[in-house]
Amino acid sequence: xxxxxxxxxxxxxSESIYVLREVAAQFERxxxxxxxxxxxxxxxYLAMKAFYPARVPFPxxxxxxxxxxxxTIEFRDHWVQKLGMNLIxxxxxxxxxxxxxxxxxxIYASRNALQTVTLLDSITELKIDAAIGGARRDEEKARAxxxxxxxxxxxxxxxxxxxxxxxxxxxxGRKQQGEHFRIFPLSNWTELDVWHYVQKEKIELPSxxxxxxxxxxxxxxxxxxxxxxxxxxxGESASEKIVRFRTIGDIxxxxxxxxxxxSLEEIIAEIxxxxxxxxxxxxxxxxxxxxxxxxKKQGYF
Amino acid sequence: MNSLKADIELLRxxxxxxxxxxxxxxxxxxLLDTKNIFDDQYASIKSTSEQRGSSEVDLSLLTxxxxxxxxxxITIDVAYRYFSTPKRKFIIAxxxxxxxxxxxxxxxxxxxxxxxxxxxxxxxxxxxxCRHAFIASLLRIPHIVVCINKMDLxxxxxxxxxxxxxxxxxxxxxxDVQDVQFIPISAKFGDNVVSRxxxxxxxxxxxxxxxxxxVHISGDINHIDCRFPVQYVIRPQQDEFHDYRGYSGKIAGGxxxxxxxxxxxxxxxxxxxxRIDSFDGEVMEAFAPMSVTLLLEDEIxxxxxxxxxxxxxxxxxxxxxxxxxxxLHEKKLEPGNRYILRxxxxxxxxxxxxxxxxxxxxxxxxxxxxxxxxxxxxxRIQLRTTLPLFFDSYRRNRNTGSLILIDEATNETVxxxxxx
Numbered sequence: 001x002x003x004x005x006x007x008x009x010x011x012x013x014s015e016s017i018y019v020l021r022e023v024a025a026q027f028e029r030x031x032x033x034x035x036x037x038x039x040x041x042x043x044x045y046l047a048m049k050a051f052y053p054a055r056v057p058f059p060x061x062x063x064x065x066x067x068x069x070x071x072t073i074e075f076r077d078h079w080v081q082k083l084g085m086n087l088i089x090x091x092x093x094x095x096x097x098x099x100x101x102x103x104x105x106x107i108y109a110s111r112n113a114l115q116t117v118t119l120l121d122s123i124t125e126l127k128i129d130a131a132i133g134g135a136r137r138d139e140e141k142a143r144a145x146x147x148x149x150x151x152x153x154x155x156x157x158x159x160x161x162x163x164x165x166x167x168x169x170x171x172x173g174r175k176q177q178g179e180h181f182r183i184f185p186l187s188n189w190t191e192l193d194v195w196h197y198v199q200k201e202k203i204e205l206p207s208x209x210x211x212x213x214x215x216x217x218x219x220x221x222x223x224x225x226x227x228x229x230x231x232x233x234x235g236e237s238a239s240e241k242i243v244r245f246r247t248i249g250d251i252x253x254x255x256x257x258x259x260x261x262x263s264l265e266e267i268i269a270e271i272x273x274x275x276x277x278x279x280x281x282x283x284x285x286x287x288x289x290x291x292x293x294x295x296k297k298q299g300y301f
Numbered sequence: 302m303n304s305l306k307a308d309i310e311l312l313r314x315x316x317x318x319x320x321x322x323x324x325x326x327x328x329x330x331x332l333l334d335t336k337n338i339f340d341d342q343y344a345s346i347k348s349t350s351e352q353r354g355s356s357e358v359d360l361s362l363l364t365x366x367x368x369x370x371x372x373x374x375i376t377i378d379v380a381y382r383y384f385s386t387p388k389r390k391f392i393i394a395x396x397x398x399x400x401x402x403x404x405x406x407x408x409x410x411x412x413x414x415x416x417x418x419x420x421x422x423x424x425x426x427x428x429x430x431c432r433h434a435f436i437a438s439l440l441r442i443p444h445i446v447v448c449i450n451k452m453d454l455x456x457x458x459x460x461x462x463x464x465x466x467x468x469x470x471x472x473x474x475x476x477d478v479q480d481v482q483f484i485p486i487s488a489k490f491g492d493n494v495v496s497r498x499x500x501x502x503x504x505x506x507x508x509x510x511x512x513x514x515x516v517h518i519s520g521d522i523n524h525i526d527c528r529f530p531v532q533y534v535i536r537p538q539q540d541e542f543h544d545y546r547g548y549s550g551k552i553a554g555g556x557x558x559x560x561x562x563x564x565x566x567x568x569x570x571x572x573x574x575x576r577i578d579s580f581d582g583e584v585m586e587a588f589a590p591m592s593v594t595l596l597l598e599d600e601i602x603x604x605x606x607x608x609x610x611x612x613x614x615x616x617x618x619x620x621x622x623x624x625x626x627x628x629l630h631e632k633k634l635e636p637g638n639r640y641i642l643r644x645x646x647x648x649x650x651x652x653x654x655x656x657x658x659x660x661x662x663x664x665x666x667x668x669x670x671x672x673x674x675x676x677x678x679x680x681r682i683q684l685r686t687t688l689p690l691f692f693d694s695y696r697r698n699r700n701t702g703s704l705i706l707i708d709e710a711t712n713e714t715v716x717x718x719x720x721x
Contacts, residue, residue: 172705190390
């Protein structure tokens with residue numbers, strides 16, 4: 001007998017496609033925030049599925065810190081062509097040049113937090129009313145509280161204590177002029193779900209996710225990639241190691257892990273038995289216990 | 302152990318408890334004993350526990366989310382947690398037991414297959430337990446598990462457990478609930494959570510984990526009445542797909558096959574399904590909760606908010622809607638108030654015609670003389686809509702029987718309705 005039951009990946013896929021179509025129906029100027037990481041790759045892939053055979057009715061938006069891995073940028077340009085989507089790039093460097101933000105100093109300097117200003121400025125400039133992102137609730141404790149449709153006030157701020165209730169799958173995207181929404185189609189996916197899906201659908205990923213040789217240096221338990229704008233402290237030294245990245249942000253906030261996993265099967269096996277959380281390699285989260293919540297309230301993803 | 306398998310079932314459940322009945326500890330225990338806790342997470346709660354002068358690792362710290370929650374030691378909003386075993390992936394909607402209890406519980410319950418109700422063995426049934434059971438039945442969560450927790454503090458007494466089971470049964474006999482299981486547990490020490498209790502040998506039932514992994518959920522979805530709310534019309538502006546006009550959406554009930562004779566509401570036009578499309582190719586049979594695209598044989602006018610159904614099995618069509626309502630906002634609801642109503646993919650305006658009664662959820666008595674709903678009130682009302690809705694009773698189909706009310710001025714979601 002035929003069983004009318006979807007396995008969990010197909011159920012998650014269907015839910016995400018439903019959310020993406022709901023965005024296209026409820027908003028006038030959505031954009032999909034694209035970082036070049038696996039989650040935003042999967043969201044853009046799902047968008048392609050959701051509107052097939054038509055083109056995805058919104059562009060990709062990349063907020064470029066200028067400190068990205070060259071592999072990420074190469075992959076981004078290749079992927080955009082493959083999907084036939086439009087890409088809009090806004091640069092943190094421009095925000096710095098305009099005096100909108102001030103570059104951090106010292107060996108811990110990162111443009112991660114500066115991105116928020118560039119993002120909010122782009123949302124205003126491009127009149128974006130729905131910014132779609134790949135954030136998942138399992139990633140981080142503040143993200144566990146997110147809605148699929150998450151309201152932002154006219155300052156782009158999140159008020160986690162006063163969110164709209166979200167019932168069944170009836171998403172309320174109504175808003176006042178100047179406000180916008182953040183949309184999270186992968187809310188219910190876990191890291192492992194994303195990897196299983198990538199494997200099942202044979203989705204291309206940047207080579208950074210797979211094991212390779214790289215010059216890295218160690219700082220407070222994290223392995224940083226060596227790059228021209230990465231300053232080493234006295235006493236720190238770089239060496240070549242076999243590593244891969246479990247998450248991809250910009251170089252200043254993404255730690256590498258030592259790994260020999262070169263295939264999806266090996267990566268999935270590694271993650272399934274991993275004793276550390278995914279964002280354990282994210283230096284941006286380690287700044288304080290509520291680092292993510294504080295940044296999210298300001299308008300970060 | 303995280304599952305390596307890619308094809309497992311998904312079970313969504315909601316947890317309801319009162320203050321201090323060990324709900325967070327239980328969730329922490331489930332995560333820990335199924336090896337879904339990472340070393341860095343464990344190290345972090347261990348150090349926090351030590352800082353606070355506790356000799357044991359406080360598992361409840363695993364579920365704290367917001368800064369205010371950590372500071373005040375309370376849960377403010379629904380939080381979602383994820384874990385998996387080789388058999389199933391679980392999504393927990395973890396709802397706080399105290400402030401805005403109804404609003405949060407209703408939210409968590411709306412998507413759940415199963416409700417997990419916690420009772421402190423020392424206290425037995427309390428007012429909150431009654432509320433939780435009532436809301437679970439109102440939202441028609443198909444399965445309920447009552448965990449009688451802190452058995453370690455009542456000497457693992459069978460009498461205490463059985464008294465609570467009797468009390469719950471007495472109360473729930475007045476509710477519409479089908480499947481209720483009772484399990485005596487100690488979340489703190491892990492008895493009957495994932496592993497069987499070596500002390501409570503008098504208990505012959507399953508552990509909580511076994512139940513969560515095996516409860517039969519495939520019968521929870523309506524596969525009889527065909528309902529397809531049109532969500533978005535797909536019209537590629539490319540030569541290759543010149544005449545393509547697809548109606549995309551998520552199937553809300555029933556099974557659709559190509560060749561089926563269908564009717565479109567509200568127009569009443571009929572046609573046949575030419576093809577059921579997806580990115581991965583043609584779909585032979587589509588059923589809830591699949592997201593697909595339907596193509597029809599005839600060119601008829603169909604847009605978002607319309608519903609495609611089988612001609613011989615139509616939903617109710619009407620503008621006078623009788624429903625159970627949970628009010629979620631401080632601004633009161635009164636007869637004569639107007640709201641935006643969202644039902645499936647359809648937005649209409651509506652007016653409150655009448656408040657029939659409110660329910661005292663502690664006693665289940667009807668209150669008929671209060672014609673106003675405040676935050677967290679539940680009761681029966683009647684609405685008149687500007688345009689017809691195509692609906693089923695919530696009992697028959699949760700997708701086509703549910704609606705939300707939106708305040709026209711603030712755009713906030715203020716009410717959750719279940720059509721009678």
